Amino acid sequence: MTTTSVLSRQRCFDGWQEVREHRSAVLDCTMRFGVYLPPQASERPCPVLYWLSGLTCTEQNFITKAGAQRYAAEHGVILVAPDTSPRGAAVPDDPAYDLGQGAGFYVNATQAPWSSHYCMFDYIVDELPQVVESSVSSSGRRGIFGHSMGGHGALVIALRRPDRYASVSAFSPIVAPSEVPWGQKALTAYLGADRVAWRAWDACEQVRLATARLPLRVDQGDADEFLQTQLQPERLEAACRAAGYPLDLRRHAGYDHSYYFIASFIGEHIAWHAAAMS
Amino acid sequence: MTTTSVLSRQRCFDGWQEVREHRSAVLDCTMRFGVYLPPQASERPCPVLYWLSGLTCTEQNFITKAGAQRYAAEHGVILVAPDTSPRGAAVPDDPAYDLGQGAGFYVNATQAPWSSHYCMFDYIVDELPQVVESSVSSSGRRGIFGHSMGGHGALVIALRRPDRYASVSAFSPIVAPSEVPWGQKALTAYLGADRVAWRAWDACEQVRLATARLPLRVDQGDADEFLQTQLQPERLEAACRAAGYPLDLRRHAGYDHSYYFIASFIGEHIAWHAAAMS
Numbered sequence: 233m234t235t236t237s238v239l240s241r242q243r244c245f246d247g248w249q250e251v252r253e254h255r256s257a258v259l260d261c262t263m264r265f266g267v268y269l270p271p272q273a274s275e276r277p278c279p280v281l282y283w284l285s286g287l288t289c290t291e292q293n294f295i296t297k298a299g300a301q302r303y304a305a306e307h308g309v310i311l312v313a314p315d316t317s318p319r320g321a322a323v324p325d326d327p328a329y330d331l332g333q334g335a336g337f338y339v340n341a342t343q344a345p346w347s348s349h350y351c352m353f354d355y356i357v358d359e360l361p362q363v364v365e366s367s368v369s370s371s372g373r374r375g376i377f378g379h380s381m382g383g384h385g386a387l388v389i390a391l392r393r394p395d396r397y398a399s400v401s402a403f404s405p406i407v408a409p410s411e412v413p414w415g416q417k418a419l420t421a422y423l424g425a426d427r428v429a430w431r432a433w434d435a436c437e438q439v440r441l442a443t444a445r446l447p448l449r450v451d452q453g454d455a456d457e458f459l460q461t462q463l464q465p466e467r468l469e470a471a472c473r474a475a476g477y478p479l480d481l482r483r484h485a486g487y488d489h490s491y492y493f494i495a496s497f498i499g500e501h502i503a504w505h506a507a508a509m510s
Numbered sequence: 511m512t513t514t515s516v517l518s519r520q521r522c523f524d525g526w527q528e529v530r531e532h533r534s535a536v537l538d539c540t541m542r543f544g545v546y547l548p549p550q551a552s553e554r555p556c557p558v559l560y561w562l563s564g565l566t567c568t569e570q571n572f573i574t575k576a577g578a579q580r581y582a583a584e585h586g587v588i589l590v591a592p593d594t595s596p597r598g599a600a601v602p603d604d605p606a607y608d609l610g611q612g613a614g615f616y617v618n619a620t621q622a623p624w625s626s627h628y629c630m631f632d633y634i635v636d637e638l639p640q641v642v643e644s645s646v647s648s649s650g651r652r653g654i655f656g657h658s659m660g661g662h663g664a665l666v667i668a669l670r671r672p673d674r675y676a677s678v679s680a681f682s683p684i685v686a687p688s689e690v691p692w693g694q695k696a697l698t699a700y701l702g703a704d705r706v707a708w709r710a711w712d713a714c715e716q717v718r719l720a721t722a723r724l725p726l727r728v729d730q731g732d733a734d735e736f737l738q739t740q741l742q743p744e745r746l747e748a749a750c751r752a753a754g755y756p757l758d759l760r761r762h763a764g765y766d767h768s769y770y771f772i773a774s775f776i777g778e779h780i781a782w783h784a785a786a787m788s
Contacts, residue, residue, distance in 0.1 A: 242766055242768055242770045242771075243731070243733065243762075243763075243764040243765040243766065243770065243771065243774070244770040244771075244773065244774055245773075245774045246774070249770055296574070296575050296769070297574050297575065299577035299580065299773065301770075301773070301774075302577065302773070302774075302777075453521070455521065484521075485521075486521040487521040488520055488521065490520055491574070492520045492521065492522040492527055492579075493520075493521065493522075495522065495523075495577065495579070495580070496521070496522055496523045496524070496579075496580075499580075
């Protein structure tokens with residue numbers, strides 16, 4: 233039996249922005265997540281939309297910077313924003329910003345010392361929805377989206393488990409971690425040097441294997457400072473074209489990698505997920 | 511001749527969120543401010559709406575947390591968010607969060623050591639508009655609003671200089687600094703113990719002296735943790751009633767003192783100012 237405590241509960245757009253904490257069995261540590269309950273959630277079951285954040289983020293970044301609550305309240309969507317890795321003094325870490333705590337990459341690690349705690353895929357797909365959806369009025373419909381490393385996470389999770397989600401979208405995602413520095417570093421550490429093991433965690437690879445088709449949308453700023461080195465959305469475009477997987481890829485002139493970009497289009501994403509989850 | 515440098519410029523809702531830095535002659539230090547240029551600003555003159563932040567804030571809090579850009583883009587309003595005090599190693603400070611840097615209270619200090627730099631009233635009323643409005647396409651119409659200490663600042667500034675503003679509003683403002691601990695501490699330090707000198711910086715006192723009438727709106731959450739000790743909006747209500755100054759005071763059930771409250775109603779405030787500034 234998991235117990236969840238409410239650390240904070242603040243009125244926002246006539247709903248409630250909460251931060252909750254629970255003991256995760258999967259990650260073997262205490263985890264926090266944000267949950268926004270729109271006003272409709274006190275009256276009827278609502279779909280639940282999961283946001284996966286990028287490198288260095290906690291549950292706070294999205295809930296304070298994205299301006300998402302307004303749209304969740306408009307569409308009657310419950311928004312859940314987990315942390316980006318297991319946390320705590322007992323959890324392995326690395327001094328770099330792109331490995332260890334704050335950089336879980338949403339994989340199930342197989343290599344020491346990471347494999348003891350770093351099972352973010354199982355946490356996001358199974359444990360967190362159990363914890364959240366047993367305590368809110370969920371319609372049973374679910375969507376997933378994220379940013380950068382979290383866009384990678386959302387894509388891989390939805391492509392591997394399309395039975396669990398009605399829709400998937402991403403802002404500025406890492407689409408081919410096997411081919412870019414951030415991904416290669418993380419996958420080597422968490423999974424080992426054998427690239428065969430990386431395929432399960434690479435959206436471009438998973439598109440080729442996908443049998444189901446979910447609504448899939450990606451937004452990318454063309455002034456993103458990581459566009460050429462880490463993101464390379466043209467790889468996803470090519471993989472989707474080759475696989476016949478419909479992709480709605482939208483490029484936006486002048487936008488960078490920041491929450492100012494996310495805030496500008498989060499309303500469109502939430503409306504789009506709300507329609508798919510209805 | 512003031513030179514202003516652009517520290518950052520990020521696309522947001524089809525406009526630009528900038529942070530600029532300049533040398534302030536009035537404050538005798540280097541100051542930063544945020545300016546949001548809506549898409550309309552590249553085509554025609556726009557009104558300029560000044561936001562004054564609360565204790566401990568810099569120019570960052572409002573531009574990252576309020577979700578205001580969306581509404582500024584909708585209504586064609588330029589948003590300016592200054593810092594809350596003079597800054598820098600040469601500027602007097604105090605270890606407390608509610609005095610010195612981050613806590614300028616929008617007054618012109620008369621007491622040592624503060625009087626050398628702490629002239630935030632003159633900065634906000636005169637120097638900052640000169641700096642901003644000479645570099646953007648301003649319609650010449652101006653509004654002012656703020657939060658908590660910044661709500662106090664907006665009220666006092668607009669009441670004392672109604673010639674400069676078309677409208678004034680506040681979230682959770684300190685309305686009677688002479689009567690509450692935050693205000694008494696700051697006014698004693700910046701102005702001395704003689705309460706006569708405080709009247710010029712107390713919105714409830716200034717309402718009694720006001721000859722002009724500006725559109726005036728205040729929003730207050732009833733779960734605000736500072737409501738009874740520091741804010742006491744009923745004092746402003748009574749002062750406005752006695753003076754015949756129209757006040758639109760709106761109380762909101764369940765809302766606290768945070769940016770979640772501000773975000774929930776910032777759209778209404780910007781639409782309201784936009785109408786008054788048109």
